[in-house]
Every structure is written in structure tokens, then in C-alpha cells.
Amino acid sequence: MPIYTPPIRDLQFALHDVLGLSQTGLPGHDELDRDFTGAVLDAAGKLASEVLAPLNAIGDQQGCKLENGVVRTPEGFGKAFEAMKEGGWTALDCDPEYGGQGMPYVLGVATGEMFVSANMAFNMYQGLTHGAYSAIHAHGTDAQKQTYLPKMVSCDWTGTMNLTEPHCGTDLGMLRTKAEPQDDGSYLITGQKIFISAGDHDMAENVIHLVLAKAPGGGEGTKGISLFIVPKFLVNEDGSLGERNGVTVGNLEEKMGIHGNSTCVMNYDGAKGWLLGDLHKGMRAMFTMMNEARVGVGLQGYAVAVPAYQNAVEYARERLQGRAVTGVQNPDGPADPLIVHPDIRRSLMDQKSFLEGARMLALWGAHLIDRSHLDDDAAAEGLVSLLTPVIKGFLTDKGFETAVLAQQVYGGHGYIEEQGMSQFVRDARITMIYEGANGVQALDLVGRKLAQDGGKHVMAFFEMVKSFCKEHGESEALAADFIIPLKAASKDLQAAGMFFMEKGMKNPNDALSGSYDFMHLFGHVTLGLMWAKMAVAAQAALDAGDGNAEYLKTKLTTGRHYMKRQLPMTATHLARIQSGADTVMALDAESF
Amino acid sequence: MPIYTPPIRDLQFALHDVLGLSQTGLPGHDELDRDFTGAVLDAAGKLASEVLAPLNAIGDQQGCKLENGVVRTPEGFGKAFEAMKEGGWTALDCDPEYGGQGMPYVLGVATGEMFVSANMAFNMYQGLTHGAYSAIHAHGTDAQKQTYLPKMVSCDWTGTMNLTEPHCGTDLGMLRTKAEPQDDGSYLITGQKIFISAGDHDMAENVIHLVLAKAPGGGEGTKGISLFIVPKFLVNEDGSLGERNGVTVGNLEEKMGIHGNSTCVMNYDGAKGWLLGDLHKGMRAMFTMMNEARVGVGLQGYAVAVPAYQNAVEYARERLQGRAVTGVQNPDGPADPLIVHPDIRRSLMDQKSFLEGARMLALWGAHLIDRSHLDDDAAAEGLVSLLTPVIKGFLTDKGFETAVLAQQVYGGHGYIEEQGMSQFVRDARITMIYEGANGVQALDLVGRKLAQDGGKHVMAFFEMVKSFCKEHGESEALAADFIIPLKAASKDLQAAGMFFMEKGMKNPNDALSGSYDFMHLFGHVTLGLMWAKMAVAAQAALDAGDGNAEYLKTKLTTGRHYMKRQLPMTATHLARIQSGADTVMALDAESF
Incomplete structure (x- = not known):
């Protein structure tokens, strides 16, 4: 059966070293110190790994059954749902007025990642409830809120x-x-x-x-x-x-x-x-739910690939096959473990560097949402609105790719259902489709979000990247590996935006033919920014002698990997965007 | 149920307009004119679309069953297998001495594509038999050949x-x-x-x-x-x-x-x-089988995505959703068909341009194998040996990607098993794994094939591209769209090879960390070459007023799409390769 290990240390690093959660000055945040969130994450991780994860394969094998008009969930789901309710996890970031615990959304996302990783299908029952809760909370009458919210907060x-x-x-x-x-x-x-x-x-x-x-x-x-x-x-x-x-x-x-x-x-x-x-005005009300759901699906996209990666690492450490090209590493065994082979490592590093960047993006996005709610921060709201299609589209495409990479490490064994790697891939696939297929996300990004409020939010994003680069551009430890590649990638993104402005005005097809590539280009720049932020935090902790040095160095290496090996994709996306609508729109429908 | 339309016209274009099959002077090839191969392809296409394709979903749903030690195949498979045998399809390119029809391998591949597209799982029963036939044919004693081959040629x-x-x-x-x-x-x-x-x-x-x-x-x-x-x-x-x-x-x-x-x-x-x-000396004998099997799996990789693409096109033509951004296209309907939308077209063109390029590569590779066998052409043999891991690794990775793209066109409906799109994706996934996982193909390419015979074959490949570019570099119709991009891509490939030579000597990990990217880089250059060859042929036919002008123009547009939108990937692959082993090899196994 697949393993699952809650990534507590990495979540803590993101929440505290990067976001500085308890120092943000947001209402209620000063209590959220390392010890507090550590206790919350430990408890959620325990539920995820000990109760939800063991039911993941069972859920896949048994599925749901329709019996006399009633849907029966797989064995054990009911009991696990009770455990989730009793632990108060469904109420974590809900309004105390209706029985919620009033934690910020960022903690809901941090715990949510673990629940999704452990059992994505199971976690959807409470995830959808949370979306419906938000819509009623935002648009319901007092009577409606009183009637429905307490029961939905508890997931009764x-x-x-x-x-x-x-x-x-x-x-x-x-x-x-x-x-x-x-x-x-x-x-x-x-x-x-x-x-x-x-x-x-x-x-x-x-x-x-x-x-x-x-x-x-x-x-x-x-x-x-x-x-x-x-x-x-x-x-x-x-x-x-x-x-x-x-x-x-x-x-x-x-x-x-x-x-x-x-x-x-x-x-x-x-x-x-x-x-x-x-x-x-139903569409507007529904979008309250949809935006939250889209960030939630972006979360699913990478979270489902986390255990896929963890199992691929475990398999690569244990499976003995071939010898390292630079000399035997496991002389007492019949062969070396897979993890000595460069191409296996290339794949694992691609997975690891995406997943940790994605985690940071999801938490950063959630924190922006908290800022917009708790602090009436319109800039944060605008930014997160801009980034929502990127979080949804990019993280789910790449999450699926990551699950496929992880499955591939298993060779033939990855194709056998018993191993569980196929399930991660099959489950991940839906995240690219639902809550607006990723092509629709790309359309939302290029057709709506870019120009929203006169293009203010995308300009703010560029400004943020620019000032970040300026602030850290002199750092000897970070400039070459993080700041310069980030600048280059951001330049590609700006060039793409410029192309849309120039060509898209005359012929919208020129912009929309490049929308998908733009979403990915934006995704890479955003993850590049996340990695640069993490690198700054890791380097600062190292310099100060804080934290686990081995972990912090690994973090820097993983970031360098992303910058070197993933960020160059921005040039290809730009080239594709700049090729315009020519070949895309040329054929008659009958000629395909 | 998914549709399947045999791509006879496109196969004929590849065989005759590009390969000039009946003019090659190879033994027995002068009979292989357009009419002859047309009749063969029509008959195979009929079997594929009318007999095999309708069993594809049934095979997926029922699967095989083990009953008292005996495997039962899905309903209808037995009867279809008889039809395949009776049509002589299992014997098509086998040795007449043992009951074969003595056709060249390239025809086996052309018909094989259709059988795989129609029903990949079914076609494996005869595909594996063909591989075993080849091994016995190459290495068996006369007695062994007499005992086994006639029965295996007929698939009794x-x-x-x-x-x-x-x-x-x-x-x-x-x-x-x-x-x-x-x-x-x-x-x-x-x-x-x-x-x-x-x-x-x-x-x-x-x-x-x-x-x-x-x-x-x-x-x-x-x-x-x-x-x-x-x-x-x-x-x-x-x-x-x-x-x-x-x-x-x-x-x-x-x-x-x-x-x-x-x-x-x-x-x-x-x-x-x-x-x-x-x-x-079993490994050597097995490799006879393996090399054929690897080309065969490359064939599967794209062939399984062909019906996925065809169904996506059909769905995009019929499904009404949204309005074209440049103005209503279907004023009598409640919405326009999906195919008016740029991002849907972007996806379909990506699929189409890959699949037609892949088809050309598979047939060209098969033709090189025929040259090596029928003409004792050592250069052809060396080239195909070099390209085998590219054909296997690149076509299967991209075939899977293509099936995923096709599934995506269906939105939520693509995730429902009933539609059949999931099966194409799930079936395609194995091609990246079996007969040597694609990472092993990359290792074979970089670790063995590049340096084979003193690097002669890869030099010959570069020489071939160079002289092709020289020959057609002055063509006004083709230079800018095909020859210049091909040259640039080939330059990236050479730069990657140079990097391996310089760095890989000192530290093999520097080469092997880039092996996977190199395989894809090589794949893109090869497909770029295939597209340039097809463009030359299509332009020549257009200039001569031969053939269907609409089809030929579509071919040129599709090729331009590949050159503009796929070939830029070579720069990213090169950048990844040139980043070397640094971050790939840095972490301890425990730090992942």
C-alpha cells in the first residue's frame, strides 16, 4: 500500500519562514506562532496519514454504489467522516458565529493539502460543503445562515x-x-x-x-x-x-x-x-463559490501528486536495479538502488521542485485571500483574482504531470493497480477538468483578468517581482541562481503581455491562441517568484544559524533545480505565443 | 462509442509522395504502387474500423479472466482474431518460405498503425507473435524454423x-x-x-x-x-x-x-x-526481438492517440458551447461549436501536427529497416539503430500527451468511462513503460547509441539534415517556415551533443542528467525533419497540380504549426541539458 508522510516541516517553513504568519499584524494572527500551527498541523497530519490514507485505495476499488436511490460510500468512509467532524476539521476556518473556529484560510489550505494527499475523493465531501458554506455565508439572509450554516460547518x-x-x-x-x-x-x-x-x-x-x-x-x-x-x-x-x-x-x-x-x-x-x-444575479453568487473552488482544485492538483512523489522516492531508494555509472554504491547488494541513476534523480528533482513551489504558491494565495478579507486589502484581492486561473490551471496540469513522472519511476509495476500509483494519476486527471477546464482558466486569465481594473493587477504583479529582484539583486548567494533567472522569466511574461496588447486589439484570436501558453508562462514566473522567496528565507535562516541546516540547504538546491530546469520553459511559451493565430485559425472545421 | 476512421490518404501520402516507395529500386518494391498499397490499406482499414474498433471498449470493460488456469479473452476477440488470420494480416511482412506474404516491413507498419488505433490490446496478441517470429527467424535452426514459423506466421x-x-x-x-x-x-x-x-x-x-x-x-x-x-x-x-x-x-x-x-x-x-x-548469447538474440518491439511500441504510442484525436475533432465540431470571440458562427444554433474557439484549435492542431509527424517517422523508420534488410544498407541500419530509442521514447511520451489533450477537449465528459476517451489515455500510458521504460531509452540513446561505431551514425544524421537544408534552403515557399527552424533545432541538438562530449567525458552524470531531454530534443529535430520532408513533397505536388490541393495545403499548414509551436522546445531542452548534473546529483538519498 502507498505510504503518506505529512510534510509538516515544509508547511511550517512556508507559513513562518516565508510568510511570517504571526508577524503579519492581521487580526488573530499573532497567536499563530510556530508552536500553535505545529500542533494543528501535527493533529491534521495524524488524521490524514492514519485514518484517511488507508482508505484511499479502498475507495478507488469499491467506489460508490447507488442502491434503491441511495448512494453508499466505500467501507470505512462513514467512520472516517465522523473522525474528521469530531476533530473539528470541517469547522477550522469557518465563522465562529456559526460554530466555526475562526482560523485563517491559510491554515485551512495547509491542513487541506494533507487531507487531499491522503484521500482526495474522500476530502471532496467536506470541500464541496465548504464552498457551499461560503456562498451562503456571503449571500444568504440571516434566516438562511441560521438555518443552514451551523449544520454545514459541522458537516452534519x-x-x-x-x-x-x-x-x-x-x-x-x-x-x-x-x-x-x-x-x-x-x-x-x-x-x-x-x-x-x-x-x-x-x-x-x-x-x-x-x-x-x-x-x-x-x-x-x-x-x-x-x-x-x-x-x-x-x-x-x-x-x-x-x-x-x-x-x-x-x-x-x-x-x-x-x-x-x-x-x-x-x-x-x-x-x-x-x-x-x-x-x-445567480452567476455572481455562484462565483463566490467558484473562486474558492478553483483555488481548492489547484490545491488538489499538486496535493494528490505529493504522495505519488513520496512513494516514488521510497521505491527509488529500495528497488535495486543496475549500477551507478560512476562506480558501485551498494557493494553488498546485487545492484544499486534506483536513486543512484541520474535520470531517476532528474525526475525526482523535477517532482520535488514543482511540489514545494506549488505548496508555497497555494499558501501564499491563501494568505492573500486572508489579507483581502481580514484587512480589506484590495490589492491582495486583485492579485489573487488575477492568480486564481494560474493556481487552478498551472498547478493541476503540472500536478498531473508530476503524478505521471512518479508512476514512471516504478517501471512496469507502476501500471499495476495494486501499487496505487495508477490511482494518483487517474485521480489527478480530473483536477485539470472540473471547476472550469484549464482552457477556460486560460481564457479567464487572458480574456478577463489581465485587463481587469485597467490592467492594474498584472502591473502590480510585475512591480512586485521587480522590487523583489531589486531588493535581493545584490545578494551574492542568491543573485545568479535565483534573481537573474526570475528577471529573465518575468521579462518573457511581459513580452507576452505586450504581444497580446499589440496584436490582440486587432485580432483577439492572436491573444487567445496563446492563452494556454500564457497561463503556463505565468505559472512558471509565479513559481520562480515563490522559489526566490523561499531561497531568501532559507538563506536568512542559514545565515542566522536558525533551523535545520541540512533541510535549508536542500531547500536551496531544490530551488536552484527549479530555476535551472523549469524556468527556461518561459522562452518556449513566449515563442509559441508570438507565433500568433496564424496556423491555429487557418483550417476549416472539415480539414482537421 | 468512439469512432475510428482509417487515415488512408495520409498513409498513402507518406508512402508515395514522401518515401516514393515504388521508385526506391528495392527488391519487390516496384510493384508497390499507389493502387496496390491503396488496396491493401483499404482492406486493412476495413478490418480495423469494422471489426476491431467495435471491440475496443468491450475489451476494456470485460478484460481477461483467469478461469481454472486458462485465460479467457473478452467477448468477440476470438472471432476477430480468426478474421485477422483469414485476411492474411498476421503474415503480411513475413517470409514466404514459412507462409508469409513477403511484403516489406513498412507495409506492416502502415497496416499495423490502423490495427493498433482500432484496438491496441487486441493487436498485441499478433504483435508479440511477430516479435517472437523474428527472433526465431533470425536465430533458430532450420528444424526450429520449420517447426514453429509456419504456425506463428498464421497465428495458429x-x-x-x-x-x-x-x-x-x-x-x-x-x-x-x-x-x-x-x-x-x-x-x-x-x-x-x-x-x-x-x-x-x-x-x-x-x-x-x-x-x-x-x-x-x-x-x-x-x-x-x-x-x-x-x-x-x-x-x-x-x-x-x-x-x-x-x-x-x-x-x-x-x-x-x-x-x-x-x-x-x-x-x-x-x-x-x-x-x-x-x-x-541470449541477450543478443533477445535484442533482435527487442529492437523490433521498441519500434512497434513507438508505433503504438502515437497510433493509440489517433482515434483519441479523431474523436476530439468530432466532439469539437458537434458540441455547441459559447460563441466565437470574433462573431457568431452558428447563428441558427444556441451556441457555436467548440471548434471555433482558439484554444480548442490550438490543442487540436498540436495533436494533428504531432500525429502526422509521428506517422511519417514510423514509416520512414520502417523503410530504413527495409533498406537495411533488403539492400544490406549498413548506413540505414546504423541510423535506425540510433533512432530506435527516439522512436520508442519520444513517440510514446508525446502520444500519451496527445491522448490527454484529446480527452481534455471533452471537458467533464472526457472523464466518464462511457465516452471512451479515458481508455485511450489509460492504454497509451503503458507504451511509455514497457519494452524499456523511456528513461532506459534515453540512457540507451546517450550512453550507447551516440557513441556507437565512433559516433558515425549521429554524424550521418546531422549530415543528412544539413544536406537536406542545403538542397531546399533556397525554396521561397519553404525556407522561412521549414528549413530555417529545422536548422536552428538541429543546431541545438548538436550543441547538446557537444556538451555531452565535453562534460560527459569528465563526469558521465553530466551527460546522463540530460539524457531524457536529449531524447526529446532529438525527437523534435527528427519530427521537424519529417515535416520538412512532407512539406517538400506537398509543395511539389501542389506545384505540379497533382493530388488534392486542399489536402496538400492543409498538410503545409499543419507542418508550419509544428515548426512554429513545437520546435521551439529544443531551446528549453538544450538549456536543461546544459545545466548539467549539479542540482540533479546534489542531494543525499535521504534528503528527497
Whole structure:
């Protein structure tokens, strides 16, 4: 069975050495010192590695079953869900007014990484609930909040988001689900939704569906869409559960991975629903949920590859095969371990340097979100809005690639399901697709976010990189290996942005043909920045004699690897972007 | 169910417009004109699309079953196998002396692509047989050839190759299977082999296993290895089948993909075997089989992605979602088809330009093999030996990537098994692993093939590119789009080779840390050459008014896309190579 070791030390390094969490001056943050977060992370890591991880393969093998209209989760999931609730993990970063613990989002992400690594399919049940909680928290009436949030914070009730219909996913303007207003202020919801993660299951008393539907008078397209709260069981005045609502599971999808999560076709047949937020403003309300969900999926993208990497390392240390080209390393054995071979190390270093950079980006992004909420920091909000498609698209593409690299270390054994490496790859694959396929993220980035608020946020990003480089450009230890490559990569990104400005005005296809490459180019620059930040922190700790020197030196080596071996990709992405729309748009549909 | 359309026109273009098959002067080739190969390809395409393709999903869903020691193949496989035999397809490029049709290997590859595209798992039963046929043909005694080859040419009997054992895959020196010589000249084989594709099944009367084992007196490591013929049923003097040999199926592996092929643990328990080739020279004999198998796996790598691409195109034409950014294209529908969107086109063009380049490379490689066999062309043999790891490693990595891109076009629907896109990805994944994981291919390329015969073959490759560029460098239609980028890419490849020469001598790790990038760099240059060759042919046909102008123009556009958007990768690969072993070799095994 695959192993999983919670990366506590690396999470602590990111939270304290880089983000300086307890010194930020944000409300409540001064308590978040190393000891405090260490205790939280240890406890979450224990739950992840001891309770959730052992159920990962079982979830994959057994999957969910639809029996008489009820979804049965895999063996052991119910008990583990209770453990998660009892530990208060579902409430960690929720509002104390509704039973939450009021921790910042960054701690939710740090613990969330471990839960995802241990068992991605399982963690989705609470992840989706958190998204629905956020939407109700942001847009609900006081009565709605009182009715639903306490139960959702504790995960006694779980949540879902219902967007996709058979004929429309990205293009929600075409959706057909109807909402008919009733005299009592409620609506009757009728239609079919597909790909509803955690749409039904046997681990919660109630499921609170957030459903996009069209109410009369809203007009065409997305403008006519509203968001509704549709509980599986109606909730009585006193908060007890009433009758079953008119929503049923039509089918469970057979998927490539995340078998432990129930992906449902949901049929709404005059189900009772209540408007959440303003009428005909459903898209805006849904985006509260979507943005959080997208950062969450970016987190999944790299987190699922963490155990894949850890197992590949373990296998490379233990599997004896061949001899080191520079001389025998394991003279007492019949062969040397795989880890002596340069190409195996190349692969492991690629994995390691991506994963640690990705972790830093996810935590930095979460910290920016905390700044925007707790400090009303509009710059942080703008930056995170800009970076959301990068976090989602880049981290999931690269996370999948990383899982594939890890599987490859196993040779033929990696292809056998029993080893568990296939599951990491199959599970990782969905992160590139859901919550907006990565092509849609690229479109969001180039078509919307770049120009948002007059391009202010992207300019702020460049300014931040520039001043960072200026601040550390004289450092003898870091300039050549970190600052100069970061500058070069950032220059490529600016050149790409310039190309879009010049060409994209005349012909938007010239910009959009390069959107995917731009997302990756942006991702590399951002991870380059993360590595430069980590290098500065590691070097400072080394200079001060703080922390574990071996760990800090390893951190610097890993960063150098990223700068040397991954950052050169920016030039290729730029070249592709600058080739424009010419060959991309040339062929007739029939000529493909 | 996924569609599959045999790419007859494109195969014909490669065979005739580019390779000029009937004008090569090779023995038997003057008959191979357009009409002749057209008829062959049509018939093979019909079998592929009408008989094999409909069984692809069934094979994936049902898989193989081990029942009382016997492997049962999926429903319909047996009947399809009969159709394949009856059509003479298993005998196409085999020696007429043993019932073969004596066609060149290049036709075997052209038809083979279609069989793989239609049903990769199914086609492996005959593919493995062909490899075993080649080994016996090259190394067997006359008696062995008479006994086994006619039945293997017809696929009444199928073949396997048995290398891997639980503790060793790449490092065959450690293998433990024993061969004890008997008085009658036979051997008794004892040991366990794993990952034996088509190890047993119910579609042939007999299975002929080629087994690597150690006979006494051979010394340590790979030097002591011999190759043995071990039939499932012993063969009587008169050719009829005798008693069951001591070889049994220990287990069937549950794999990520290719479920329709039986991947067996084979237990040899004093099974009777006969030496094939020279005693203690088994590795050499096995390599006859391996080299063919590696080219065959390269073929699989891209061929399995062909239907993935075709279905993605079909989906992109039909699925209505969003509106073209430059104005509505489908005013009568609720939305425009996906194929209007630049990023979807970017993905489809990436897929198309890789697949057509890969097809050309596979056919060119096969043609070089024909030259080496039919014309004793040592230069062709050297070149194909150099290119074998590139064909295997690059085409399978990129084939997998292409299948993933195709799956992505489907959005969430691509993740649902019912659609069939997941199967293409899961099937494609194995091609990067078996017959030598791609890291081993890179090692073979950089550690062995580059320096083979004093570096003669790689120099010949550079010379060939150079003279090609010189010949066509003045072409106004082609120079800027094809020749100049090819030259630049080739220069990167030479710079990488130079780096290996300078640094690799002092520290082999400096070369081997870049081996994987070098394999990809070489792959891009080779595909660039293929595209330049195709562009020359297409332009010539256009200028002469031959052929379908629309098809030829599309070919040129597709080639330009490859040169503009894929070839820039060579610079990144070079940068990675030139970063050397520094960060790759720095960490202790414990620090990962």
C-alpha cells in the first residue's frame, strides 16, 4: 500500500519562514506562532496519514454504489467522516458565529493539502460543503445562515454546487433548469444537473444543493440565472428535518478516477428551493463559490501528486536495479538502488521542485485571500483574482504531470493497480477538468483578468517581482541562481503581455491562441517568484544559524533545480505565443 | 462509442509522395504502387474500423479472466482474431518460405498503425507473435524454423517474450530463472516471469514462449543468459501437439489499461525448452526481438492517440458551447461549436501536427529497416539503430500527451468511462513503460547509441539534415517556415551533443542528467525533419497540380504549426541539458 508522510516541516517553513504568519499584524494572527500551527498541523497530519490514507485505495476499488436511490460510500468512509467532524476539521476556518473556529484560510489550505494527499475523493465531501458554506455565508439572509450554516460547518449536512447540465457546462447561458415562483416565496425547481460531486451519500443527515436555474423574467443567457438553496430534506421551523424534497439521484457516473466520491446525475422534479442572493444575479453568487473552488482544485492538483512523489522516492531508494555509472554504491547488494541513476534523480528533482513551489504558491494565495478579507486589502484581492486561473490551471496540469513522472519511476509495476500509483494519476486527471477546464482558466486569465481594473493587477504583479529582484539583486548567494533567472522569466511574461496588447486589439484570436501558453508562462514566473522567496528565507535562516541546516540547504538546491530546469520553459511559451493565430485559425472545421 | 476512421490518404501520402516507395529500386518494391498499397490499406482499414474498433471498449470493460488456469479473452476477440488470420494480416511482412506474404516491413507498419488505433490490446496478441517470429527467424535452426514459423506466421500459434522477473526488469543480469541441460539436448526451465503480455489466452492452439534463463557455466550477469523456446504444448515430430508443458499462468495482473490483453505471471516448473541461438548469447538474440518491439511500441504510442484525436475533432465540431470571440458562427444554433474557439484549435492542431509527424517517422523508420534488410544498407541500419530509442521514447511520451489533450477537449465528459476517451489515455500510458521504460531509452540513446561505431551514425544524421537544408534552403515557399527552424533545432541538438562530449567525458552524470531531454530534443529535430520532408513533397505536388490541393495545403499548414509551436522546445531542452548534473546529483538519498 502507498505510504503518506505529512510534510509538516515544509508547511511550517512556508507559513513562518516565508510568510511570517504571526508577524503579519492581521487580526488573530499573532497567536499563530510556530508552536500553535505545529500542533494543528501535527493533529491534521495524524488524521490524514492514519485514518484517511488507508482508505484511499479502498475507495478507488469499491467506489460508490447507488442502491434503491441511495448512494453508499466505500467501507470505512462513514467512520472516517465522523473522525474528521469530531476533530473539528470541517469547522477550522469557518465563522465562529456559526460554530466555526475562526482560523485563517491559510491554515485551512495547509491542513487541506494533507487531507487531499491522503484521500482526495474522500476530502471532496467536506470541500464541496465548504464552498457551499461560503456562498451562503456571503449571500444568504440571516434566516438562511441560521438555518443552514451551523449544520454545514459541522458537516452534519454537506453541500453541493449544481451548474452543469447535459448540454452545457462552460456555457451556462444555455441552461434549462427552471425555477417557478410560489406564493410562499419559495420556488419549484425542475431540471437535470450532471457531474454533481458528492451529490448524494450516506455520511450526512442532509445534503444542501446550491442550484443554478432560470426564474421567469430574467431574460436570455446568463443574465437570467438565479441561485437556489435546495435541501435534500426540507428543514422545519425548529431546525429538524422534514419531508424529502423532490430531488433524486438519476445515476452515478463511472469515472476514470476519484471513485470514492459520488458523481451524480441529479434530477429536480418540482423540488422546493429558496433564492440565495438576488434574483437573476445567480452567476455572481455562484462565483463566490467558484473562486474558492478553483483555488481548492489547484490545491488538489499538486496535493494528490505529493504522495505519488513520496512513494516514488521510497521505491527509488529500495528497488535495486543496475549500477551507478560512476562506480558501485551498494557493494553488498546485487545492484544499486534506483536513486543512484541520474535520470531517476532528474525526475525526482523535477517532482520535488514543482511540489514545494506549488505548496508555497497555494499558501501564499491563501494568505492573500486572508489579507483581502481580514484587512480589506484590495490589492491582495486583485492579485489573487488575477492568480486564481494560474493556481487552478498551472498547478493541476503540472500536478498531473508530476503524478505521471512518479508512476514512471516504478517501471512496469507502476501500471499495476495494486501499487496505487495508477490511482494518483487517474485521480489527478480530473483536477485539470472540473471547476472550469484549464482552457477556460486560460481564457479567464487572458480574456478577463489581465485587463481587469485597467490592467492594474498584472502591473502590480510585475512591480512586485521587480522590487523583489531589486531588493535581493545584490545578494551574492542568491543573485545568479535565483534573481537573474526570475528577471529573465518575468521579462518573457511581459513580452507576452505586450504581444497580446499589440496584436490582440486587432485580432483577439492572436491573444487567445496563446492563452494556454500564457497561463503556463505565468505559472512558471509565479513559481520562480515563490522559489526566490523561499531561497531568501532559507538563506536568512542559514545565515542566522536558525533551523535545520541540512533541510535549508536542500531547500536551496531544490530551488536552484527549479530555476535551472523549469524556468527556461518561459522562452518556449513566449515563442509559441508570438507565433500568433496564424496556423491555429487557418483550417476549416472539415480539414482537421 | 468512439469512432475510428482509417487515415488512408495520409498513409498513402507518406508512402508515395514522401518515401516514393515504388521508385526506391528495392527488391519487390516496384510493384508497390499507389493502387496496390491503396488496396491493401483499404482492406486493412476495413478490418480495423469494422471489426476491431467495435471491440475496443468491450475489451476494456470485460478484460481477461483467469478461469481454472486458462485465460479467457473478452467477448468477440476470438472471432476477430480468426478474421485477422483469414485476411492474411498476421503474415503480411513475413517470409514466404514459412507462409508469409513477403511484403516489406513498412507495409506492416502502415497496416499495423490502423490495427493498433482500432484496438491496441487486441493487436498485441499478433504483435508479440511477430516479435517472437523474428527472433526465431533470425536465430533458430532450420528444424526450429520449420517447426514453429509456419504456425506463428498464421497465428495458429502465438508468441511471447519473457524477460522480467519480480526483482528485475531493466537489470536482467540479476535474473534467476534456471535452465538445466538434459541428455536429449533440451533444457528444463524453472523460474517465475512477470508482465508477460499475451502470456496465455484462448485464441490460439499453442503459445510459444521465448524465455531468458541462466544455463550452467555462463558466468555472472547478463553474460550467462540464454534464450529458450518453451511451447505451452510440446510439439510432436509430425507437428501435431503433444502433452502440456510445465508452464502455467500464476496470475493475471490488474492494470491501468490494455485490459483486453492478458498480462500474465508465468510459472515455469521444469518446463521443457530448447536453446534458441547460441548458448550464453541470449541477450543478443533477445535484442533482435527487442529492437523490433521498441519500434512497434513507438508505433503504438502515437497510433493509440489517433482515434483519441479523431474523436476530439468530432466532439469539437458537434458540441455547441459559447460563441466565437470574433462573431457568431452558428447563428441558427444556441451556441457555436467548440471548434471555433482558439484554444480548442490550438490543442487540436498540436495533436494533428504531432500525429502526422509521428506517422511519417514510423514509416520512414520502417523503410530504413527495409533498406537495411533488403539492400544490406549498413548506413540505414546504423541510423535506425540510433533512432530506435527516439522512436520508442519520444513517440510514446508525446502520444500519451496527445491522448490527454484529446480527452481534455471533452471537458467533464472526457472523464466518464462511457465516452471512451479515458481508455485511450489509460492504454497509451503503458507504451511509455514497457519494452524499456523511456528513461532506459534515453540512457540507451546517450550512453550507447551516440557513441556507437565512433559516433558515425549521429554524424550521418546531422549530415543528412544539413544536406537536406542545403538542397531546399533556397525554396521561397519553404525556407522561412521549414528549413530555417529545422536548422536552428538541429543546431541545438548538436550543441547538446557537444556538451555531452565535453562534460560527459569528465563526469558521465553530466551527460546522463540530460539524457531524457536529449531524447526529446532529438525527437523534435527528427519530427521537424519529417515535416520538412512532407512539406517538400506537398509543395511539389501542389506545384505540379497533382493530388488534392486542399489536402496538400492543409498538410503545409499543419507542418508550419509544428515548426512554429513545437520546435521551439529544443531551446528549453538544450538549456536543461546544459545545466548539467549539479542540482540533479546534489542531494543525499535521504534528503528527497
